[in-house]
Amino acid sequence: MNDTVDVKTLTIDGHEVSGRRGQTILEVARENDIEIPTLCHLDGLGDVGACRICMVEIAGSAKLLPACVATIFEGMEVLTNTERLQKYRRNILELLFAERNHVCSVCVSNGHCELQTLAQQQGLTHVRLPYRNPQLAVDASHERFTLDHNRCILCTRCVRVCAEIEGAHVWDVMGRGIDCTIISDLHQDWGSSSCTRCGKCVQVCPTGALFDKSKIGSDHPKYPDFLPYLNLMREAQ
């Protein structure tokens, strides 16, 4: 294994592919049209490897790796869709559905929700775990947007886009474990926070946790595609 070589060849699900040194498994897979499901990852944001949906198997290793942050090496054999991985993905999604109050039929993001789509793709048909039904607040103090903690999955995309792209760092995470919540500034109402009203967090939110007040009913498609474009234009400057 020579680490000075810039091009690495590897196999993903049996397909022979190649990538540049330092690329992640996810990047190489997507360049080659191999789909690995993700949730906290978003093109254009720094990765945290937190949702564990993109875990993949590496031949010769008992340890699973998150494809969004694990980098490729020469001769790597990646398996992205084994039965074991499918089971773990469904279990993780099941944990999310039972954690807070995800009721698709009354959600503004019904039909445009990444969590919903992922659950459908992964074949999650029912939840066996007891629903936790926590009593969570809705912050509607902002003049344009609403934050509904009931639908938050703590992917921290909003935290990252606000800190990395907008540079305002209004959002952060408070608390520990199951009690974690997203907060604005020092845990004050979103409306009275230092929010710049740019709306990037709303567009990157995968669920209906952050949504635009001006839209009616469940017609809330989100457009996170501006991110890679924005990054590209900033780099060009």
Added chain:
Amino acid sequence: MDRSVLESDPQRVIEGMAIAAYAVGASKGFVYVRAEYPLAVARLTACLRDARRRGLLGNNIGNTPFNFDVEIRLGAGAFVCGEETALIASIEGRRGTPRPRPPYPAVSGLYGKPTLINNVETFANIAPIIRKGGRWFASIGSERSKGTKVFAITGKITNTGLVEVPMGIKLREIIEVIGGGVPGGHKFKAVQTGGPSGGCLPAEMLDIGVSYDALVKVGSIMGSGGMIVMDDTSCMVNVARFFIEFCMTESCGKCIPCRAGTAQMHTLLTRICEGHGTMDDLELLVELSDTIKNTSLCGLGQTAPNPVLSTLKYFRSEYIDHIVHKRCPAGVCNIHAPEPEARAHQNAGQEVVA
């Protein structure tokens, strides 16, 4: 364990750090101590002041070009900050959450710089090894785990406290000879090794030699060197619930399996303890444990199911007693507690009255 070293012999740790710093070419070291250990902090502070005064820390140590100084950082009471990447984040002033590795701290650690990060006990071992040689150290212990290990023995045992034993010693020797056995005419039931996320081992396992790999093989860990002895007055289902509760409240909340998974396991175990569990719940527990163990981001989640898996393996009959026979063999669990739903209604009623 680590606390006792910092309180009784902080010089040993600082010396080990200085040697390690010299070896890797570092000029700055940090000791991360829990603020809950004020004596350790006070002794360490005094030790550092003394070392600087004697020229053992600072610039041009021993008239050589070698510079090294140590700074103390106080933790704010999070268990997960013992995980190396969370600890580094905490020193940097950020939220104490782990991040995926690689990159390992040796490549990109504190403030993005290559960092050597080790446990207090490891650094405390350095000076004697340098003085007496690696062969001397390797002559103690078992084939793959060398040296000695400090255990903190507690629970239902005659002699509680800290003991330093050679690796490879039998668990039975630690508990029956050094610990003096279980007092009060009670019967030994289990020993939990490695802190809150270690496994519970029954009497049949007492003849294994204590080493890193042997403990993992039987479903436990060496971990921090904690050793909790339990007798026949302990209910193993309740014990598993207790430890899962600890891991649940200490989970940082970053990754889903650990955050939501430990909470679900706690709910299921509480159900079983209160006599409302089903055999399906046992299967769910095993499946959740498997998912959490294999997909969690850091060691906390990866080891959190150990108490449950080990008690399910060695004390399965106690789970069956709770679920099928609706009885707690040790008489610990309040097995006829009202169901959670009924309880919610009760509370709601009370609120209305108030």
